[in-house]
Amino acid sequence: xxxxxxxxxxxxxxxxxxxxxxxxxxxxxxxxxxxxxxxxxxxxxxxxxxxxxxxxxxxxxxxxxxxxxxxxxxxxxxxxxxxxxxxxxxxxxxxxxxxxxxxxxxxxxxxxxxxxxxxxxxxxxxxxxxxxxxxxxxxxxxxxxxxxxxxxxxxxxxxxxxxxxxxxxxxxxxxxxxxxxxxxxxxxxxxxxxxxxxxxxxxxxxxxxxxxxxxxxxxxxxxxxxxxxxxxxxxxxxxxxxxxxxxxxxxxxxxxxxxxxxxxxxxxxxxxxxxxxxxxxxxxxxx
Ligand code: P6P
Numbered sequence: 001x002x003x004x005x006x007x008x009x010x011x012x013x014x015x016x017x018x019x020x021x022x023x024x025x026x027x028x029x030x031x032x033x034x035x036x037x038x039x040x041x042x043x044x045x046x047x048x049x050x051x052x053x054x055x056x057x058x059x060x061x062x063x064x065x066x067x068x069x070x071x072x073x074x075x076x077x078x079x080x081x082x083x084x085x086x087x088x089x090x091x092x093x094x095x096x097x098x099x100x101x102x103x104x105x106x107x108x109x110x111x112x113x114x115x116x117x118x119x120x121x122x123x124x125x126x127x128x129x130x131x132x133x134x135x136x137x138x139x140x141x142x143x144x145x146x147x148x149x150x151x152x153x154x155x156x157x158x159x160x161x162x163x164x165x166x167x168x169x170x171x172x173x174x175x176x177x178x179x180x181x182x183x184x185x186x187x188x189x190x191x192x193x194x195x196x197x198x199x200x201x202x203x204x205x206x207x208x209x210x211x212x213x214x215x216x217x218x219x220x221x222x223x224x225x226x227x228x229x230x231x232x233x234x235x236x237x238x239x240x241x242x243x244x245x246x247x248x249x250x251x252x253x254x255x256x257x258x259x260x261x262x263x264x265x266x267x268x269x270x271x272x273x274x275x276x277x278x279x280x281x282x283x284x285x286x287x
Contacts, residue, residue, distance in 0.1 A: 008064030008084050009109055009123050009139065015058050016107055017135055018151045020127045023051050023091075023105065027129075031097040039074040039266045040231065045097055048072050051090035051105070059086050069114045069265060071234040076114055076265065084122065085110045089234040092126070093202020103129045104204025108238035115265045118237035118258030125242060126204045136160070136211060138245035143211075161247040163214035166275040170199035170206040172219035172229065182220045185285040189216070189278070203230065207239055207273060211246055216274030218282070221253060227268035232260060236269040249279035253286045 030047035038044050052072040060068040064083035069076045071089045089106040096103050105127040112120040125137035127148070135146040135153065143160040146153045169189050171178075178186070189195055198209045206217045219230050230236055240250030240257035250257040250273045260269055272282050 006063060008062055008081075011062045012059060012065070012084070012086060012107070012109055013123065013125065013137055013139075014153070015062065016055070016105065016125075016127065017146065017148055017153045019054060019058060020105065020129075020133050020135070020148045021150055023054065023127075024129050024133055026050060026054070027097060027103075038072050040071070040268070044072060045091070045094040047097060048091050048094050052088070055088055055090050055105075059088070067114055069233065071231055071266075074266075083111070085112065085114050085116065087114060087233040087238070089231070092204045092235065093200075096200070096202045101202065102200055102205035103202050104208075105129075106204060106235055106238050108233065108241065115233055115262035115267070117261055118232075118240055118256075121237060121241045121258070124238035126208070126238070128204050128208050130205065130208075134208075136208065136242060138242040141245055143242055143246045160211065162211060162243070162275055164275075165194075166214040166216065166278055167195065168198040168209050168213050168215035169195055169274075169278075170197065170209070170215075170217045172199070172203075173222045173225075177222040177224050179221060179223060179286075181286050185282055188281070188285075203235060203239065203271075207243070210248075210274050211243065214275050216272065216278040216282070218272040218274075219270070220272065221270040225268070228270040229268060230271045232257070232262055232267045232269040233265060236260070236271045239271065239273055243273040247276075248274055249276045251279050251283055254283060 034044045060079040065079040067085040087108045093103040109123040110116045110120045123139040133148040145157040
C-alpha cells in the first residue's frame with residue numbers, strides 16, 4: 001500500500017463512527033427477542049441481528065477488507081481483499097436494552113485472517129451509547145476519545161491513559177461460581193475504601209469507566225464456565241488492545257490477552273483489564 005492509497009483502517013473507523021447515530025436510533029422498536037441464538041448460544045435481540053447486518057454490509061464493502069466476522073454470526077464473510085480483517089460485537093450488552101442501560105459496539109481490526117491472536121490487531125475501539133454517544137479508538141499505541149453527533153466525530157481527548165490511582169472495580173459472573181482464589185482477590189480490592197463498585201452489565205460501559213477513572217474490570221473464569229463468558233476475537237482482544245495502548249494491562253489470568261492463541265472464532269476468554277498494579281496483583285493471586 002503506497003502513501004496515496006486510501007487506508008482501510010481509517011475508512012473502517014470512520015464508517016463505524018458514522019453508523020453509530022443510526023444504530024442508536026435503530027434500537028427503538030427492536031428491543032424484543034428474536035427467536036434466534038448467536039453462535040455462543042445466547043438468545044439474540046432483534047437489534048443484535050439488525051446492527052450486525054448494517055455493519056456487515058458497510059464494512060465488508062470497504063477496499064482492503066478481507067473478512068468481516070461478528071459475535072452474532074457463525075460464519076465469516078469473505079470480503080475479497082487481503083489487507084485487514086474485521087471482528088465486531090455489533091451490540092455489546094443487548095440485555096441492557098430491556099432496562100435502557102448503556103450498550104456499545106466493539107470492533108477489532110486485525111492484519112491476519114481470523115481467528116487471529118490479539119497481537120495481530122492494528123486498531124480497536126468501541127462506541128458507547130451512553131447519555132451521549134462516544135467512541136474510544138486505539139491505533140499506533142495511543143488512544144483517542146471522540147464525541148459523535150449525527151454522522152460527525154469530534155476529538156475530545158488524545159493520548160488517553162488510565163489514571164495512576166485506580167478508583168473503580170467491576171466483576172462479572174455469579175459470585176457463588178467464582179473460584180476461591182478470585183473471590184479472595186476481590187475481597188482485597190473491595191476492602192480498600194479508596195475503591196468503589198461500578199458494574200453495569202455491559203462490558204463497554206464498565207471498561208469505559210476503568211479507562212476514565214482507573215481501576216479494573218473482569219469477567220473471570222467460573223466454576224461452571226472455565227473460559228468465562230466473553231469472546232476473545234470480538235471483545236477480549238479489542239478491549240485488551242485499547243487498555244494496553246492506554247498504559248494499562250490485560251490478562252487471561254496468567255498472560256496478556258493479546259498473547260492468547262485462538263482455536264476457534266468464537267472462543268471465550270477469562271478477561272481482566274485495568275491498571276497494571278491491579279492486574280499484577282490478580283496474576284499473583286491466581287498463580
Ligand atoms: P452477566 C453482555 O451480555 C456481556 O457480553 C458483556 O457486555 C457483559 O460484561 C456481560 O455479558 C454481562 O454478563 O452475566 O453479568 O449478565
